[in-house]
Amino acid sequence: MTFSIHGLAVSRGIAIGRAVLVASSRVDVAHYFVKPDQVDAEIGRVRAGRDAVVDEIHRLQESITRMGPKEAPQELSALLDVHLMLLQDEELVSGVKHWITDRLYNAEWALTTQLEIIARHFDEMEDAYLRERKADMEQICERILRAMKGSQSPIVQPVQRGGRKPSQQDLLLDDTVDVPLVLIAHDLSPADMLQFKQSVFAGFITDVGGKTSHTAIVARSMDIPAVVGARTCSQLVRQDDWVIIDGDAGVVIVDPSPIILAEYGFKQRQGELERGRLQRLLHTPAITMDDQKVQLLANIEMPEDAQVALKAGALGVGLFRSEFLFMGRQGRLPDEEEQYQAYKKAVEGMQGLPVTIRTVDVGADKPLDDSVRDNAHLNPALGLRAIRWSLADPGMFLTQLRAILRAAAHGKVRMLIPMLAHASEIRQTIAHIEKARAQLDRRGVAYGPIQLGAMIEIPAAALSLRLFLKYFDFLSIGTNDLIQYTLAIDRADESVAHLYDPLHPAVLRLVADTIAEGRAQGKDVSVCGEMAGDVTMTRLLLGLGLRSFSMHPAQILAVKQEILRADASKLEAWAQGVCDAEEPGEELSSRPMPL
């Protein structure tokens, strides 16, 4: 039966495929396809993993038997019997074989997929004792996964099987051809999401998350359709269900009828054609009709993204979120050399164009590690995040500063500091940069000049612009956080997503003043939050005087199209009118926009 689920639109486009349900705790398992001739070896890996766990349990049982009857823990012994029984479970064994043989999933993916199915069956059981066996099943699968760790199969590049994109006709007529897969999870951390960057998945859905949560931002940077905040989606959809993701409307359609499939197939093709048309603007300079030059920059997460930025026509990197180098490493931070190599790679990758490296911004919805989410009672968005975290750990901060300074010897580097609010933080930051330079001097290591910039993303910063303009060469407005902190709305919480309003008059006032004051002092001001890549905002920002936008590479051409069609001088009075309105959102859509 067809039904739809409404969530938040994150990443445009339509994806049509089969659902792959993944529990949040199991996403760090590799997902790739094996070749048909690797199927037997892959099944062998799971078998070997299972045999190793069986041996382990037998050894444990023997050691229990050797204990006297008094010390022998009876409960443990019974539990081990249950585990041995579950290891032979027919549903587990045949299911894993099915995913590997028929779908060519790698062994770990097959095991976790089948575990999801079995876990649901347990959840549906009436008998409480049987329901509790789910935890045992999860435990034995985790143990098999651990046992398999030493036997990774050669990773096959994540590709569409057969190398051919299925046509809509295939989808409608034949359910067994190779089809795209969409990943559905309750939650995905930004680091989890990053893992999927080169993955097999054609789209993503999560139950939780806001539109500018970092998970959503990474999904957007992958330029594939995604919906977050879909509430109970991961419970309502079953493994292998057909699913349509409408990333523009934020809607998920489950089990679509052939007519709906055909309609969305058509929309999907239209979207692809539109993207193709935009490619024609690739080499056109971003200049308004009244000759105002606009700088379009890219936001990147990893050094390799520099290639994507260049291909999209970016004139530089306006935001390199360096924290992604720090995440998902079980707390082991990258050392100076590793960071230096990563920054250098991004700088060289941009072939002489400027690269803005933001110092680490972990905390809030970007934990270093998934296991470090132990302070649920606190409010991490207001806690030790970004520059506060850096200043609290000078050794770590100096390491990063030295690495960035060294990378600056290879090209144009701008250093950007996140979450500043206090004069004391500014002074400490500058002192640390001086110290990092002095340390490099003492070591005789080469480094280059940098421009220093501050993120304006806390209302206190936007209201202390004089201070910021005194110390910094440029400003970058982080609208994602500026909205969060101005409106007291957690950007990662879907339950208050309807109140997260980029067009709130208070937010617009702070953005407008920052642009105006920066320009008045001859300082470069850009916007690097999601607002910069939103085409419905382009003219408003142009009218407010913005001439530098930094966004996901995939958005650059659509924003450029808006710029080419705009007359910036005519937009000025209109933009002020929108900002001064009681409901700027209504004003933006109703007041005729000057062309």
Ligand code: PEP
């Ligand atoms: C922002 O806050 O707008 C921003 C660009 O930084 P981040 O999204 O990484 O917090």
Ligand code: MG
């Ligand atoms: Mg921010």
